[in-house]
Amino acid sequence: MKHATALILLSSLCRLALTAPSLTSIDTGYTITKVRTAVRQGQSRIVASSYEGTVLAIGHDGKRLWRNELSGFMNHDLWCADVTGDGSDEILAANADGSLYCLDSAGRLLWSFRPSEPPMYAVCVVHDAKGVPYVVCGGYDCSLYYLSAAGKLVKALASSNYSVQKPWGSENWRKPRHIANFLRPVRRADGSECLAVHGVMNSMQAGGKLYLMEPLATEPFRVVSDNNRGIGSLHVADADGDGNEEILTGTSGMIFNSTVYVTDPFTGRQRMLPLAPLRPKVDHFGYRVAQAEVIDDGGQTRYLILLGSQAVVVPLDLDAGKAEVLRCGYAFYDLWRDRRTGLLYLAGSQSGGSCVHIIDTRDPGWKQAYAALKPPGKIESILANTAVVRKQLEAFQAPKWERQPATVHIGVGRGLPEHRARLKSQIESRYSSPVFLRDFWEARVEDWDRSAMTSETYRRKRDGRRKYTASQREILEQILPIYNDYAGVSYWGGHGSDPFFYSMDTRKKLLEGAKGKYTALVFPELEDRSAEFQFVMDELMYPLAELCRTRNARIYIRTKNVFWLGTVYEPYWNRLVSGELANVFVPLMEETTDKCMDVTVAGRLGIWASGAVDKLGARCAWDNPSFDRLRQFSYQRLPSHFLRNMVYSLAFGATEINAAQTDYTSLYWELIAKGALYIPKRSEIVSFSPVHLSMRRPDRRFLDEGSNVKWTVFYDAKQEAANPLLFSHLNGSWPAAPVTEWDFSRYAAGVRDRRQNFLPPYENGLVLITPPQNGAFADSDAPRGRLTNHLHPLYRSIMKEFITDGRNYYSADGQKTYAANSGYHRQIEAEIRERAKLLPLTVSGNVAWVCAQTAPKHLRLTLVDGGYLNPSDRVATVSFNTVQPTRIIDLLSTKALALSHPRQVEVPVPCGLFRFLDIEIAEPLMGGEDSRPTRLP
Numbered sequence: 001m002k003h004a005t006a007l008i009l010l011s012s013l014c015r016l017a018l019t020a021p022s023l024t025s026i027d028t029g030y031t032i033t034k035v036r037t038a039v040r041q042g043q044s045r046i047v048a049s050s051y052e053g054t055v056l057a058i059g060h061d062g063k064r065l066w067r068n069e070l071s072g073f074m075n076h077d078l079w080c081a082d083v084t085g086d087g088s089d090e091i092l093a094a095n096a097d098g099s100l101y102c103l104d105s106a107g108r109l110l111w112s113f114r115p116s117e118p119p120m121y122a123v124c125v126v127h128d129a130k131g132v133p134y135v136v137c138g139g140y141d142c143s144l145y146y147l148s149a150a151g152k153l154v155k156a157l158a159s160s161n162y163s164v165q166k167p168w169g170s171e172n173w174r175k176p177r178h179i180a181n182f183l184r185p186v187r188r189a190d191g192s193e194c195l196a197v198h199g200v201m202n203s204m205q206a207g208g209k210l211y212l213m214e215p216l217a218t219e220p221f222r223v224v225s226d227n228n229r230g231i232g233s234l235h236v237a238d239a240d241g242d243g244n245e246e247i248l249t250g251t252s253g254m255i256f257n258s259t260v261y262v263t264d265p266f267t268g269r270q271r272m273l274p275l276a277p278l279r280p281k282v283d284h285f286g287y288r289v290a291q292a293e294v295i296d297d298g299g300q301t302r303y304l305i306l307l308g309s310q311a312v313v314v315p316l317d318l319d320a321g322k323a324e325v326l327r328c329g330y331a332f333y334d335l336w337r338d339r340r341t342g343l344l345y346l347a348g349s350q351s352g353g354s355c356v357h358i359i360d361t362r363d364p365g366w367k368q369a370y371a372a373l374k375p376p377g378k379i380e381s382i383l384a385n386t387a388v389v390r391k392q393l394e395a396f397q398a399p400k401w402e403r404q405p406a407t408v409h410i411g412v413g414r415g416l417p418e419h420r421a422r423l424k425s426q427i428e429s430r431y432s433s434p435v436f437l438r439d440f441w442e443a444r445v446e447d448w449d450r451s452a453m454t455s456e457t458y459r460r461k462r463d464g465r466r467k468y469t470a471s472q473r474e475i476l477e478q479i480l481p482i483y484n485d486y487a488g489v490s491y492w493g494g495h496g497s498d499p500f501f502y503s504m505d506t507r508k509k510l511l512e513g514a515k516g517k518y519t520a521l522v523f524p525e526l527e528d529r530s531a532e533f534q535f536v537m538d539e540l541m542y543p544l545a546e547l548c549r550t551r552n553a554r555i556y557i558r559t560k561n562v563f564w565l566g567t568v569y570e571p572y573w574n575r576l577v578s579g580e581l582a583n584v585f586v587p588l589m590e591e592t593t594d595k596c597m598d599v600t601v602a603g604r605l606g607i608w609a610s611g612a613v614d615k616l617g618a619r620c621a622w623d624n625p626s627f628d629r630l631r632q633f634s635y636q637r638l639p640s641h642f643l644r645n646m647v648y649s650l651a652f653g654a655t656e657i658n659a660a661q662t663d664y665t666s667l668y669w670e671l672i673a674k675g676a677l678y679i680p681k682r683s684e685i686v687s688f689s690p691v692h693l694s695m696r697r698p699d700r701r702f703l704d705e706g707s708n709v710k711w712t713v714f715y716d717a718k719q720e721a722a723n724p725l726l727f728s729h730l731n732g733s734w735p736a737a738p739v740t741e742w743d744f745s746r747y748a749a750g751v752r753d754r755r756q757n758f759l760p761p762y763e764n765g766l767v768l769i770t771p772p773q774n775g776a777f778a779d780s781d782a783p784r785g786r787l788t789n790h791l792h793p794l795y796r797s798i799m800k801e802f803i804t805d806g807r808n809y810y811s812a813d814g815q816k817t818y819a820a821n822s823g824y825h826r827q828i829e830a831e832i833r834e835r836a837k838l839l840p841l842t843v844s845g846n847v848a849w850v851c852a853q854t855a856p857k858h859l860r861l862t863l864v865d866g867g868y869l870n871p872s873d874r875v876a877t878v879s880f881n882t883v884q885p886t887r888i889i890d891l892l893s894t895k896a897l898a899l900s901h902p903r904q905v906e907v908p909v910p911c912g913l914f915r916f917l918d919i920e921i922a923e924p925l926m927g928g929e930d931s932r933p934t935r936l937p
Contacts, residue, residue, distance in 0.1 A: 014026055014027060014028050014029065014058055014062050014063060014064040015027045015062055015376070015377075016061065016062030017355075017376045020363075020365050020366075020368070020369035020372075021360075021363055021365060022359060022360045022361075022363030022364075022365045022366035022369045023357060023358070023359050023360075023366065023369035023370065023373065024060075024357070024358040025355045025356070025357050025358075025373075025375060025376055025377075026046070026058055026062045026355060026356045026357075026358070027062075027354050027355050027376050027377035028048065028050075028056055028058065028064070028348075028354050028355065028356065028377070029354055029377070030048075030050035030051070030052075030054060030056065030354055031050055031051040031052075031348055031352050031353065031354060031378065031867070031869070031870045031871070031872075032048050032049070032050055032051075032333070032334075032347045032348030032353065032354060032355065032356055033049055033050065033051050033074075033075075033333045033334065033347055033348065034048060034049040034075060034077075034078050034333065034334045034347055035047070035048045035049075035334050035336050035345045035346070035347040035356050036048075036078045036079070036080045036091075036336055036345075037080065037336065037338040037340075037341075037343075037345065038057070038080035038088075038089035038091060038105065039080075039082070039087075039088060039089045039340070040088040040089065040105040041087065041088060041105075042087075044060070044338060044340055044341060045057055045058065045059055045060070045065065046058040046059070046060065046345065046356055046358075047078060047080055047091055048347065048356055049075040049078055049093065050870075051074070051867075051869060051870040052069075052072060052073075052074070052870065053069065053070050053071060053072055053073045053074050053075050053093075053095065053096070054067055054068065054069045054070070055067065055068045055070060055075065055078070055091060055093055055103065055107070057091075057107055058356065060358070065107070066106060066107030067107065068103055068107045068108075068109065070093060070095060070101050070109075071095050071096075071097040071099065071101075072752075073095055073096040073097045073736060073737075073738055073752070073753055074095070074096040074119075074736035074753070074755065075093045075094060075095055075096070076094045076095070076096060076119060076120065076121045076122070076735075076736070077093070077094040077120075077121060077122050077123050077182075077183075078091065078092065078093055078094075078123075079091075079092045079123045079124045079125060080092070081124075081125035081133065082133075083102075083125055083133045083135060083149040084104075084110075084149050085149070086105075088104075088105035089105060090102055090103060090104055090105065090110065091103040091104075091105075091107075092123045092124075092125070092135060092137075093123070094119075094120040094121055094122055094123040094137055094139065095119070095120055096119040096120075096735070096736035096737050096738070096753065097114075097119070097737070097738055098114050098115075098116055098117050098118055098119060098120055098139065098737075099112045099113065099114040099120060100112065100113045100114070100120050100123055100135070100137045100145075100147070100151075102135070102151055110151070111150065111151030112151070113137070113145070113147055113151050113153070115139075115141065115143070115145055115153075115156070116139070116141040116143075116715070116717060117141075117715075117717070117720065117737075118139055118140035118141055118715045118733050118734060118737060119139050119140050119733075119734065119735060119736060119737050120137055120138070120139040121138060121139045121140060121179060121180060121181070122137065122138050122139070122180040122181065122182050122183040123135065123136065123137040123138075123183060124136055124183045124184050124185055124195075125185065126185040126193050126194075126195045126215050127185070127192075127193050127215065128215040128216065129192060129215075133149060134146045134147065134148070134154060134215060134216070135147040135148075135149070135151070136183050136195060137180075137183070138159075138179065138180030138183060138197075139179065139180070140179050140712060140713075140715050140733040140734070140735075141715055141717075142158065142159045142160065142177045142178065142179055142713055142715065143156055143157060143158045143159060144156070144157040144159070144180060144183075144197065145157075146215075146216060154216070155216055157218065158177075159176075159177050159178045159179070159180075159199060160175050160176055160177045161218065162211070162218065162219050162220060163176040163177050163178045163199060163209075164176060164209060164223055165177070165178045165199060165200075165201045165206070165208075165209055167201050167202070167206075167711065167713055177201065177713045178199030178200055178201045178208070178209070178712075178713065179199065179200060179201070179712045179713060180197055180198070180199060181198040181199065181200045181208060181231060181234075181630060182196070182197075182198040182231075182234035183195065183196070183197055183198075184196045184234055184235075184236050184247070185236070186212070186236050186245050186247065186265050187236075187238070187243075187244075187245045188243070188244055188245075188266070189242060189243025189244050190243075193215065194212055194213060194214055194215070194221075194265065195212070195213045195214070195215060196210060196211070196212060196234070196236070196247055196265060197210070197211040197212075197213060197220070198210055198211075198231055198234055198249065199211055200230075200231070200630065200712055201711065201712055201713045202710050202711050202712060202713075202732075203230060203593070203628070203629035203630045203710050203711075203712055203732060204229055204230055204253075204593075204629050204710050205229065205710060206229070207225060207226040207229055208226045208230075208231050209223055209224070209225055209226065210223065210224040210225075210226065210247065210249070210263060210265075211223055212224070212265045212266075222265065222266075222268050224263055224265075224268055224270060226249065226261065229251070229253060229257065230251055230252040230253050230629060230630060230632070231249045231250065231251060231252065231630070232250060232251060232252025232253075232289035232290070232291075232630055232631050232632060233248075233249065233250040233252075233289050233290065233291040233292065233335070234247065234248070234249050234250075235247075235248045235291070235292060235293050235335075235337075236248070237293060237294035237337070238294075239262075239294045239301060239303070239316055240316065241301075244264070244266055245265075246262055246263060246264055246265070247261075247262075247263040247265055248260065248261070248262055248263075248292040248293065248294075248303070249261045249263065249292075250289060250290030250291055250292050250305065251289075251290050252287075252288075252289045252290075252629065252630055252631060252632040253287060253288075253629075253632055254285075254286070254287060255275065255276060255279060255282065255283070255284060255285070255286065255288070255307075256276050257276070258274070258275040258276065258288070258290050258307060259272055259273065259274050259275060259290065260272065260273045260275065260290050260292045260303070260305055260318075261273075262292075262303075262318065271318055272318075273303075273305075273314065273318040273320060274320075275290060275305070275307060275312070275320075277320050278312065278320060278323060278325065281310075281323070281325040282307060282308070282310045282312070282325055283308060283309070283310070285622070286308050286622060286634070286635050287622055287623045287626055287632040287634035287635065288307055288308040288331065288632060288633070288634070288635045289306075289631060289632055289633055290305055290306070290307050291305065291306040291307075291334075291335040292304070292305045292306075293335055293337045293344065294337070295313075295337065295342075295344060295361040296342050296361055296362050297313060297361055297362075298361070298362060298363075298364050299362070301316060302314060302315055302316065303315075303316065303318070304344070304361070306331075306332060306335050306346075308331045308635040309327065309328045309329065309330055309331040309635060309637055310325050310326065310327055310328070311325075311326040311328065311370060312324070312325050312326075313325075313326065313367075324367075326367050326370055326371055327371055328370055328371055328373050329373065329374065329637055330349040330350070330351065330353065330373065330375060330379070330637050330638070331349065331350045331633070331635035331636070331637060332346040332347055332348065332349060332350065332353075332357070333347040333348060333349075333350055333633050334346070334347035335347075342360075342361070342362065343358055343359065343360055344358070344359040344360075344361055345357070345358055345359075346359070348375075348378075349375050349379055349637070349638070350625075350633050350634075350635055350636045350637070350869075351379060351382070351636045351637055351638035351639070351640060351641075352378050352379070352382065352638075352640065352641075352867070352869060352870060352871040352912065353375045353377065353378060353379050354375075354377035354378040354379075355375045355376060355377050355379075357373065357375070378871060378872070378911055378912070379638060381873075381910070381911045381912065382638060382640050382871060382911055382912035382913070383638070385910040385911060385912060385913045386640075386664070386667070386912070386913065388910075389667070389892060389913060390667065392892040392893055393667075393670055393671070393674060393676060393892065396674050396675075396676050396891070396892060398674065398675030398676070399854070399858070399891070399918055401854065401855040401858055402675065402678065402854045402855065402858075402860075403854070404432070405431075405432070405433045405672060405673070405675050405678075405679060406433065406653075406655055406679040406680075406681070407432065407433045407434075407435055407655065408433050408434040408435065408650070408654075408655045408656075408657060408672050408679060409434065409435050409436075409437055409488065409518065409520065409655065409656050409657065410434045410435070410436055410437065410657040410659075410661075410669065411436075411437045411438070411439035411490045411520070411657065411658050411659070412424065412436050412437070412438065412439060412661055413438075413439050413661070414438065417663060419663045419666070420661065420663060420666050423666055423669060423670070424436055424669075427669060427670070427673045430673070431673040431674070433672055433673065434657075434669055434672050434673065435487045435488070435518070436486065436487060437486060437487065437488040437489055437490045437518060437520060438482050438485070438486040438488075438489050438490070439490050439491075439658075440479060440482060440489055440490065440491040441491070441492065442466075442475075442478065442479075442491060442492070443465075443466065443467060444466065444467045444468075444469050444470040444474070444478075445463075445466045445467070445468055445470060445475075445501040445502065446468070446470050446471070446472060446475050446501060446502045446503060446506055447468045447469055447470060447471070448472070448502070448503040448506070449503075450500065453500075453535075453539070454535065455532055455535040455536075455539075457530075457532045457535075458498075458499070458500060458532065458535060458536060461497060461498040461499075461500070462497070462498050463495050463497045463498040463501075464497070466498075466501070472503070472505070472506045472509070475502065475506055475510070476506070476509055476510065476513060479491060479510060479513075480510065480513040480514070483513075483514055483515070483517045486517075487517060487518060488514075488517045488518025488519055488520065488552075489514070489517070489518075489519055489520070490519070490520035490521075490522055490556070490658065491520075491521065491522065492521075492522045492523070492524070493507070493521035493522060493523050493544070493555070494523050494540070495523070495524050495525060496523075496524065496525035496526050496527050496528065497525070499523060499526065499536050499540055499541075500540060504540075504543065504544070507544060507547065508547060511547055511548065511551040511553055512551070514551065514552070514553070516551070516552050517552065518552055518553070518554075519548075519551070519552065519553035519554070520553070520554050520555075520556055520586075520656065520658070521544070521548070521553060521554070521555050521556065522556045522558055522658060523541075523555060523556065523557055523558060524558040524559075524590055525558070525559065525560055525590060526557060526559055526563075527559065527560060527561070527563070527567070527707060529567060529570060529703060529707075533572055534571075534572045537572045537573070537575075541555070542575055542581075545575075545581045545584040545585065546581075548584045549581065549583055549584050553584070554584060554585075554586050554615065554656065555584050555585050555586065556586045556588050556617055556656065556658055557576075557585055557586065557587055557588065558588040558589065558590055558617075558619060558658065559587075559588075559589065559590065560589065560590045560591070560592070560593075560594060560707075561594055561596070561706050561707045561709060561730075562596060562599070562600070562603070562698075562702070562703065562706030562707065562727065562730065562806075563589075563600075563603075564587055564589065564600055564603035564604045564606075564607055564769075565599055565600065565602065565603030565606070565695060565727075565769045565806075566603075566695070566698040566702060566703050566706055566806060567698070567703060567707075568603075568607065569695045569696070569697055569698050569771070570697065570698070571697070576612060576613070577607070577612050577771050577779075577782075577784075578612065578779065578782040578783055578784060579610075579611050579612045579613075579782055579783040579784025579785070580782075580783050582611060582612060582613050582614045582783070582784065583614055583615075585612075585613050586613060586615045586616070586617040586656045587604045587607050587608065587613060587616065587617055588604075588617035588618065588619045588656070588658055589604065589619060590619065590621065591619075591621075591624050591756075591758070592621065592623040592624060592626050592629075593626060593627065593629050593709045593710060593732075594627070594709060595627055595709065595729070595730055595734065595735070595754035595755065596706065596727060596730055596745070596754070596757075597756060597757045597758045597760070598745050598749040598751045598757040598760035598762075599727060599744060599745060599749065599769065601652075601758075601760065601766070602693075602748075602749070602766060602767055602768055602769045603769045604616065604617075605652060605653075605688075605766065605768055606692065606768035606769040606770035606771075607770070607771075608653070608682060609682050609688065609768055609770065609787060609790055609791060610768075610770045610771050610784055610787050610790065611784030611785055611787070611789065611790045612771065612784050615655055615656050616649075616652070616653050616654045616655060616656070617654060617655075617656035617657070617658060618645075618646060618649035618650065618654035618656070618657055618658075618659065619657075619658045619659050620639075620642045620645055620646060620659040620660055620665075621659070621660050622634055622635075622660055624641075624642075624645075624756070624758070625641070625756055625869055627735060627736070627754070627755050627756055628735040628736070629710065630712075630735075636869075638664065639662055639664055639665055640664075640871055640912035640913070641756075641758070641868045641869055641871075642659070642660065642662070642664075642665045643664065643665045643667060643668060644759060644848075644864050644865060644868070644871075644912070644913070644914060645758045645759065645868065646659065646665065646668045647668055647671070647677060647862065647864055647914050648758075648759055648848045648850070648862070648864050650668065650671075650672065650677055650679050651677065651678065651679070651680070651850040651852075651862035651864075652680075652685070652766075652850050653679060653680050653681065653682055653685065654679070655679060676891060676892060676916060677862070677916065678852060678854060678860045678862070678916070680850075680852035680854075680860070682790050682791060683790060683791060683792055683793075684792060684852040684853050684854070685791070685792060685850065685851070685852050686792050686794060686839060686840050686851050686852060686853055686859070686925070687762075687765050687766060687839065687849065687850050687851040687852070688765055688766050688767075688768055688791065688795070689748075689762070689764055689765035689766060689767040689768070689832055689835065689836065689839075690765070690795060690798040690799050690800060690835040690836075690838055690839070691767055691799075691800045691801075691802070691828065691831050691832045691835055692767060692768040692769070692770050692787070692799065692800075692801055692802075693744065693748075693767060693768070693769050693770070693801075693802050693803075693804055693828075694769075694770050694771060694772040694773060694777070694801050694802065694803050694804070695769055695770070695771070695772070695804060695805065695806070696772055696777040696803060696804070696805050696810065697805065698805050698806045699725075699805040699806045699807035699808070701723055701725070701807060702725050702726070702727065702805065702806030702807050703806070704731075705725060705727075705730045705731045706727060706730040706731075706806075708731045708732060709730070709731060709732050710732050711731065711732045711733075712732050712733060713733070714731045714732060714733045715733040723807070724740070724742065724807075724819060724820040724821040725806060725807050725820055726742070726743065726744050726804055726806055726807065726808075726809075726820045726825075727743065727744055727745070727806060728740040728742075728743045728745075728820075729743075729754050730754070734754050735754065735755075736753050736754060736755045737753060737754050738752060738753050739751065739752060739753065739754065740821070741821075742820050742821045742823075742825045744767075744825075745757070745760075747825055747826075747828065747829040747832070748762070748764075748767040748828075748829075748832060749761070749762050749767070750762060750763050755869075756868045756869055757868070758868045759847075759848035759864055759865075759866040759867075759868050760848060760866070761843075761844070761845070761846060761847065761848065761849075761866055762848075762849075763836075763842060763843065763844045764832045764833055764835075764836035764842055765832075765836055765839050765842060767832060768787075770787055771784075771787075772801075772803060773786060773787050773801050774801055774812050775803070775811075775812030775813055775814065776812065776813050776814035777803055777810070777812075777814065787799070792853065793926065794838075794840075794925070794926070798835060798838045800831055800835060802828050802831075807820060808820060809824050809825075809828075836881070837881050837882075838881065838882065839851075839881055839882065840859060840880070840881060840882050840883040840921075840925060841859070841861070841878055841879060841880050841881060841883065841919075842878075842879050842881065843861075843863065843876050843877065843878050843879070844876070844877045844879070845866075845874050845875055845876040845877055845909075846865075846866040846867065846872075846874050847863050847864055847865065847866045847874050847876045847909055848863075848864040848866045849861065849862060849863050849864070849876065850862045853925055854918075856924035856925065856926075857920055857921050857922075857923070857924050857925070858918060858919065858920055858921070859883070859918070859919040859921065859925070860916070860917070860918060860919075861878065861916075861917040861918075861919055862914065862915075862916055862917075863876045863907060863909050863914060863915045863916075863917070864909070864913075864914040865909050865910070865911060865912055865913060865914065871911050871912040872911050873908065873909070873910060873911045874908070874909040875906055875907070875908055875909070876906070876907045876908075876909055877904060877905075877906055877907075878904065878905045878906075878907060879903060879904050880903045880904070881903075883919075883921040883922070883923070883925060884903075884921060884922040884923070885899070885905070885919050885920065885921055885922075886920050886921065886922050887919075887920040888905060888917055888918070888919050888920075889917065889918045889920075890915060890916070890917060891916045891917065891918050892915070892916060897917070
């Protein structure tokens with residue numbers, strides 16, 4: 001680990017790496033997500049924002065000049081301009097806490113402005129006809145604000161006063177409105193400026209509008225429509241040199257609808273460059289933001305478009321046939337061009353990169369330098385750390401006292417790359433687990449007679465991504481032969497847009513044709529909460545489950561948002577929650593656009609731990625990082641986040657894996673096969689909190705808030721104040737926003753904001769969200785039995801239950817109701833902290849962790865770097881409560897760890913990775929009445 005440690009130490013300070021004369025990389029030690037340039041005393045310097053919201057100023061020599069942590073929450077936008085007239089630029093940050101922060105050129109806070117609670121999203125500076133500067137900002141309260149240089153409000157302009165965008169849906173919010181996706185000044189040839197406002201009302205399902213306004217005007221002088229969904233970038237440049245600037249916008253999403261628009265704001269003329277025709281030259285799959293700028297390409301003015309890890313250089317006429325595609329090994333969060341110098345700046349790699357990369361496109365070698373770029377800093381550390389783990393794994397021997405690894409099913413596609421195909425064959429020939437299923441995604445589904453269906457809604461439903469042209473015979477001939485070459489097959493049985501891909505007769509023939517081999521039927525996005533969905537359960541899901549339970553088949557319920565802590569407790573899912581069909585249903589998640597990953601893990605684990613299901617699933621997909629669909633920066637080329645999420649899920653007992661696979665993440669295949677990664681039974685886990693939250697039938701507003709994640713215009717201050725929820729700020733108006741003081745995420749999970757908290761700390765043990773166990777809301781006759789019957793024996797006499805519906809808390813008898821913000825959460829928080837002392841150990845530090853008992857005197861502790869998209873070196877502090885360790889061994893390095901305190905040990909966790917510890921304890925760990933702490937002190 002010496003090499004990795006050295007890299008880590010170097011990453012803690014800014015350092016300069018000259019890759020080529022045309023490309024310089026500056027390592028900041030932070031995960032960089034935004035970059036700008038600012039002028040101080042006539043000199044240009046770099047201003048960058050980190051994942052956690054720290055603003056940094058850096059010299060071109062690599063020296064850090066200052067830093068300011070601001071609120072500790074994400075900055076959605078940065079702008080640098082001289083608003084005070086002192087000759088140096090101020091730095092303006094639109095923050096997720098709802099504030100606009102203004103810093104002076106030395107990084108000191110001058111003032112802040114917070115008009116409302118939801119995130120501030122866009123900011124710029126525009127000058128009026130007299131040259132007076134105004135700071136303009138806007139956020140998810142659907143208003144624009146003009147501020148003076150001193151931060152005083154000059155004018156507020158609600159978008160409803162001029163918007164032409166009308167949301168559809170509930171009557172009470174159909175009033176035209178939008179949020180400011182981007183705000184930018186646009187310069188005319190005479191030196192005057194207008195304001196470009198890119199307004200959106202939905203992050204995916206409605207195109208935005210470009211409003212051109214004179215400074216302080218109430219109405220736009222022109223409105224231009226975007227012809228595509230989701231705009232993720234907006235830059236302003238004068239490409240043709242006529243003095244009038246044009247607006248360059250790029251889409252956010254998949255390559256098939258990736259488009260760059262070039263708009264003349266003064267005529268309304270719009271040109272477009274669809275990027276789909278470049279598919280032979282660029283990666284055909286992936287979620288990315290098309291970021292366009294104007295560059296001097298060795299003396300020729302051209303457009304440069306960042307598209308994932310590719311840079312597309314096109315002439316000013318946007319002729320795609322003349323496009324030059326440059327491939328790099330990494331994708332980047334931000335693109336900025338310094339107007340004064342012409343230099344191009346790239347913010348850190350989307351894999352957690354800590355660098356700002358500076359490119360001089362006038363240098364003839366810049367294209368080769370871009371293609372060869374290998375970022376130093378965190379990326380270098382992750383690669384070095386991974387290499388160490390792979391080397392250690394070669395010599396790994398599983399402890400003799402541990403049982404055989406659990407059987408894990410992993411879906412893989414056809415035509416595996418050479419490395420994965422070879423690894424798969426080696427594992428299948430030497431080990432019993434993992435077992436590989438063939439993931440089959442069918443473009444054609446069955447055209448069958450639905451006329452007898454009594455639900456008109458579902459009789460008419462169709463999935464627009466499928467062709468309904470296949471006969472039953474063709475379906476059978478398409479799927480059944482796959483079983484000959486694999487241990488089993490996984491395929492989509494339906495989708496929320498149409499669960500009925502196949503007739504029941506075809507489903508029966510498919511299951512019978514499998515001849516006992518394993519089948520996983522995947523049902524993504526079953527999100528319907530209307531009364532119509534009962535038809536789906538009665539006519540499809542439950543009959544299909546009855547078939548599966550005798551045919552070695554499972555049904556993967558792959559849902560979104562708050563399903564596993566909310567929707568599943570609706571009456572039509574009762575047979576799942578009861579445990580009647582525990583050997584069929586498997587809970588998985590699609591976490592795209594969600595903002596509550598820390599609680600969905602508690603919901604899934606709670607369903608599993610309760611006995612409602614007997615298998616736990618896990619999924620990772622390329623768009624998981626898209627918590628904000630307006631900024632689908634989901635093109636991580638070094639998927640450390642995937643690997644760590646899978647390690648965490650497996651360490652908590654997941655055995656059904658329906659996930660994207662890469663050569664890098666296939667490391668977890670080896671960890672499973674060799675037993676380095678221990679997959680526990682639920683009865684072996686000793687890191688669940690002794691406090692659990694039980695969900696009665698969920699409150700409708702909670703479900704609505706938790707499921708409406710794409711609309712951006714939901715915020716209503718009065719409604720927000722009148723309806724406090726346990727799980728706050730879940731709808732589309734709160735990307736990266738702080739949670740409330742009474743939120744479960746804060747007091748139970750230790751999570752502060754609504755972002756990708758796939759690896760939550762849960763320092764006092766993971767607080768399960770379960771079916772009710774006691775009192776008026778309990779289903780005492782449910783086949784699943786009691787929660788404690790499925791857990792480790794130590795929980796039998798130490799569990800404490802609290803009841804909720806997502807809005808309020810309730811007494812066990814149902815007679816008392818406590819509002820989410822009533823202060824009742826403090827009692828729960830106190831219980832969580834106090835009862836954590838009854839666990840064998842607890843872990844603090846920004847790590848995800850799981851502890852399981854592997855033998856009477858042995859515990860397995862898995863520690864994972866908790867920065868999902870913000871990897872870093874961590875130090876986990878392990879505190880021993882009811883056990884006394886006698887020896888602690890890192891199972892991969894085989895090195896012993898010494899206690900730093902009589903009952904504590906500090907464990908370094910390497911950037912982007914994990915550690916597996918075996919802890920030998922002085923006395924056997926027993927549960928129930930024999931456990932040492934059977935009651936609270």
